[in-house]
Amino acid sequence: MNISVDSRSNQQPTLGTPDKRDSHSRRGPKVGDVFFWTLVTVLLIVTLFPFYWSLRTALSSNAALPANSKGLLPADFTLDGFKRALGLSSTKDAIAAGGSGAEINFLKALRNSFIVSIMVTVGMVFSCAMAAYAFARLKFRGRDKLFFVVLMALMIPPIFTLLPNFIWVKDRGLLDTYLGIAAPHLLMTPFAIFFLRQFFLSIPHEIEEAASIDGAGRFRIFFQVIMPMAASPIATLAVLTFIEQWNDYLWPKLVGQDESVRVLTSSLGNFRSQTPQGSPDWSGLMAATWVSALPILILLLLVGKRLVNSIQFSGIK
């Protein structure tokens, strides 16, 4: 929250050992500081500009874009792009404004993305929490060997499993169903088990022992004691899982082409092949990307701190 406060440069003078070489060769701000703030500025511009630029385009009218392709403000400000993306304008109006008229199904794709992502998030987090608990706390023969095999699966490139999985899903008639799109991640990913196991390991044994002396069975201990204690990492995993599923492209594109189940990413991905020539509906498209990114941006605002921490956690492992 405090970009402007750089604690270290404030401390340096009080350390009594300022940078001697720099201080007698030049006065004013040090080379390091100038370099640093330049870098911060460049980083902010590079990171934020594409977001801003797509918003600017989404708020422009297609007709005005060619004449005003580089002004910082929207060209001929209008909300029509968003209206087209959300299917709020009639097909005739949409085509007149440079749309293809195909964006009407965007709302449906938005709904499909929510359904699939929530299915996967609930199913996977629940089943991985149970498995992670077994790996962390229960004692049975071959436990560590089994856990090792699960971890090895982290090394397998997705395309390797994707081909046989496609045939499996197809043979069971699950093409173009929500279940088919959700299936590969519905019950587990190796990462989720690994992630939650780490937290369960850190819960003191004494708590479970106290509960089991009180007569609680393993299942009650798990649901009434362990799950509430691990609420925070479970929430983090849920958010990460949701985002990953929301953004997944290749598998949903393969198994869910039918409009009734097609998710946002595959709908957006089709855009280029729909308009091979001619002038695309850039403002409608940019509005669509903003709407599809919005749930993620909201999640980032709500739980950004946890996400950042969990990524640092997974990085150190």
Place this chain on the structure above:
Amino acid sequence: MATTDTYVTSRRPNRRRSFGQLGTASVFLLPAMVGFAIFYLRPTVLGFWTSFTDKELLRPNSDWVGLENYRAMVDDDVFWNALRVTLKYVAINIGLQTIAAIGIAWVLDRLSGSRLMRTLVLAPWLMSNVVVALLFLWILDFRLGVANAFLEWIGIGSKPFLSSGTWAIPSIAVINVWRHMGYTALLLFAGLQTIPKEVKEAALIDGCGEVQRFFRVTLPLLRPVLAVVLVITMIGSFQIYDTIDVTTSGGPVNASRVIYLYIFEQAFGRRNFGYASAMSVVLFLILAIVTVAQMRLLRANESDLG
């Protein structure tokens, strides 16, 4: 590395009830292990098996053909081209991304209090590849893209980014640098946090400038983390697909037809599942070799902190 530590802590001596947990455990493990068996274990075994057959997508029967698929690969120019294109992409992508990420990690380290900055740099990584690809399809558009407006303005002149054989792969590499550099920087930043403050302060007292200190003291100490991060990012980079599918679909001609795209086309476009599986096995082996080689070269398991 840390996984072996956690093994030790989990292996506490049995206190009581050392028997009878297998039953409970199997109930807890059942859903996840069903998922593991169907969607991880089975396809992995089947993937290797299929690579030795002439399996086709819509044909139920297939025959064992031994190493035929692998032999076909040797004569397949498109396959070799795909490998070359992928390597070119990985080199540009990982090179630029690592430099950018080190710079950002340094910025984050100096702004150690700023959670806002850490959240901001993560934002691009949380966008889907498709959204990012579309954003840049627009920004890099030859006629109306703002990137070319900028290049005109500074006097370099327009570039046909995604529609030229020369520029397609570098453009896509840069697009993904934008998406991943903040995430990579966060991983490196986490590593920076593990370096003791005393070491940095000692360097300061010895009269090192800040930039110099970063490159001479901090970065070498970061090596084990850097090695792991390089492995993670490089494995991801080899599997580039979404961005290319949305922006160039492998073109112009074969200029951006990376290995993932070619495997995908063989499997679903031409229905050669056997051949596609064989190429997946090769990709798998390449990734394994890259991982082992990097861990060795960068001596990832040793730290310079004595």
